[in-house]
Amino acid sequence: MVTDHRKLPRRRGEALNAAIYQATLDELAESGYAGLTMERVAERARASKASLYRRWPTRIELVMEAVRNTLPTPESTPDTGTLRGDLVAMLGNAAQALSGPAGEAMRGLLGEALSSGSPLRSMRKTSQGMGRRTMEEVVRRAVERGEVDPDAVTPRRLDAGYALLRHHFLFNGTPIPGELVVQIVDEVLVPLLTRR
Numbered sequence: 001m002v003t004d005h006r007k008l009p010r011r012r013g014e015a016l017n018a019a020i021y022q023a024t025l026d027e028l029a030e031s032g033y034a035g036l037t038m039e040r041v042a043e044r045a046r047a048s049k050a051s052l053y054r055r056w057p058t059r060i061e062l063v064m065e066a067v068r069n070t071l072p073t074p075e076s077t078p079d080t081g082t083l084r085g086d087l088v089a090m091l092g093n094a095a096q097a098l099s100g101p102a103g104e105a106m107r108g109l110l111g112e113a114l115s116s117g118s119p120l121r122s123m124r125k126t127s128q129g130m131g132r133r134t135m136e137e138v139v140r141r142a143v144e145r146g147e148v149d150p151d152a153v154t155p156r157r158l159d160a161g162y163a164l165l166r167h168h169f170l171f172n173g174t175p176i177p178g179e180l181v182v183q184i185v186d187e188v189l190v191p192l193l194t195r196r
Contacts, residue, residue, distance in 0.1 A: 019045045020052060024066035028101040033063065033108020060109060067105045071097060071130055074137040083142035083193065087185040090138055091161055094131070095176035098169045110170070131162040139193065148193050157192045164188065 023045035027036045038059060042049045056062035078089040098106065135158045142148040164184050168176055 016045075016047060016051065017055070020047060020055075020062075021066040021069050023047075024062055025070065025101040028063070028066075028104045028108075033104055033111075036063065036108075038062070060112060063105045063109060067102045068130070070100075070102060072134070074130075074133040077134050077137055079141060081145075083138070083145075083147045084185060084190055086138040086141065087161065087189050088181060090134055091165055091181045091184060092178065094162065094165055095169075095178075095181055098165070099175040103169060106166075107170070132158055135159075135161065142193070152193055152195055157189075160192060161185070161189050 020041065023041045024036070026044060027041050031040070036059065038049055038052050041062065042052050045052075052062065056065065072093050077093075078086065080086050080089055097103070132155075139148055139153055139158065143150050143153070161184055165176065165181075168180060
């Protein structure tokens with residue numbers, strides 16, 4: 001039975017956005033990216049389709065924003081007091097996120113992006129932007145503690161951990177084992193960042 005959203009209390013702004021984001025994540029978990037429709041998200045959020053389309057003209061934009069809202073921010077990255085500890089916590093959080101709706105969305109978005117080509121730039125900006133900023137925060141703290149020489153910090157070194165995690169996720173599936181996170185940190189990131 002479809003709920004008539006017009007008979008429900010009216011929500012606006014952040015309250016409505018939060019309901020739509022949650023409905024999008026629930027649909028991703030239940031139906032996968034391929035089965036997600038704007039109509040089902042609107043129904044689950046008890047909102048009108050028009051309110052979705054006004055904010056997000058395409059399913060890609062809706063899913064990307066809903067997932068982005070679930071990801072940890074650079075400011076929320078745990079500060080364990082050591083470079084290694086921070087890196088393990090950061091990549092562990094990313095691995096956990098890829099095991100849920102964010103991972104389902106990433107697979108679906110990548111498939112759609114590769115077939116149409118249009119959303120690739122936006123996807124790249126979103127995925128690399130947050131990961132890069134989080135990595136920069138972790139490395140900034142390590143530089144302040146004297147664990148990392150600022151000259152050792154380069155864009156490729158900052159991208160290496162997330163790139164390896166995404167590669168494993170896309171080609172081996174989830175969940176990403178905790179020992180892989182530790183191996184990436186111990187065998188790749190710490191040596192790259194602490195090499196003088």
